Amino acid sequence: MEPTAPFPRRSGTAEVSVRPARAEDAGEVARIQAVTWRTAYRTLLPPDVLDGWDEEAAADAWRTAVVSPPTPAHGVLVALERDAPVGFAAYGPAGPDAGAAPRPGGAATEIATLLVDPRWGRRGHGSRLLAAVVDLARAAHVTRLQAWLPEEDTASARFFGSAGWAPEGWVRTLDTGAVPLRETRWYTLIEEADDNP
Template sequence: MQLTGRAESSVRPARPTDAADIARVQRVTWRTAYRELLPAAVLDEWDDDAVAARWADSIGTPPTPGHGVLVATENGEVVGFLAHGPAELQPGEASSADGPTGELQALLVEPRWGRRGHGSRLLAAVVDLVVPTGVRRLQVWVPTADEVTAAFLTSAGWAVDGWTRALDAGTTTIHEQRWHAALVDDEGLG
């Protein structure tokens, strides 16, 4: 008789020792999901050690107390991550009437680990972290061509908020839409 093991999935704060795994998840995800979007040089000249060093620094010495990185794990292996911090206002944008806004700088799950709830667990964990600090709204910039992330955010109750931007990526321009989600309902519940 063969027993089928159950996968243990969790989310936890990242440690500097996770940096190489975070860099791997980023590389694999970008090469899989963004091959048509990002310049070939960005993907083909990827330096795992340099990217891991930047992640280790971001985790070990975040720019503000409001910045953080979470990792999703399955059976102890890092399979995804989320980086967050205070939102930056766009030129001409007023602060949200809902209260302070946080921003997801990255939300990636390695494609082979997709559709197992890791992205949803990462979103739930960041909400649990930021609501007690007073954050009442989250936002994230998503390339307009990224239909997979757009579908995921829609299913999680997020919506496009009308802001767009164009990023110069050297040999191409990446067009992004900003998505948002309110974290507290009309009765003040998270």
């Protein structure tokens, strides 16, 4: 699912778009992750994770993810307002889930994270990122997308639900070093594009 072209969109007088992330975007991606987690996940993640955030290390990790992804099916997209990154999505092949039932629809692409800087919320950036991942999955003949969402993250549940996603009922628990974080698996099935006009 290697991205080959940007996904331009226009909204009012401001140009907005989604494109594959570049190495020079890594610092902004790390900043967006930090500010979004501190805003949206303050009650979900341990204070030492949020307050001890190493933005430089996070930027290095995101730079590696962009420049040297584990497989060609992994990628990072950024949402732009004019030329400034305001959100991002990271995706890749979904691995096997211990204890979970086989996935309807076969192999899946998993959205590992989709975040928009809270200052730029409600401008369609999240929807454009999600649509771009769907387009890439469809082009790669993947018909199933999934994401793990914290159970208490009602804002993300509303967002994915409004896009036609649904929870499957599968739950996993992540060790955060403090209170365990429970996540539920959400999914959607997409139709492949018809290659015949």
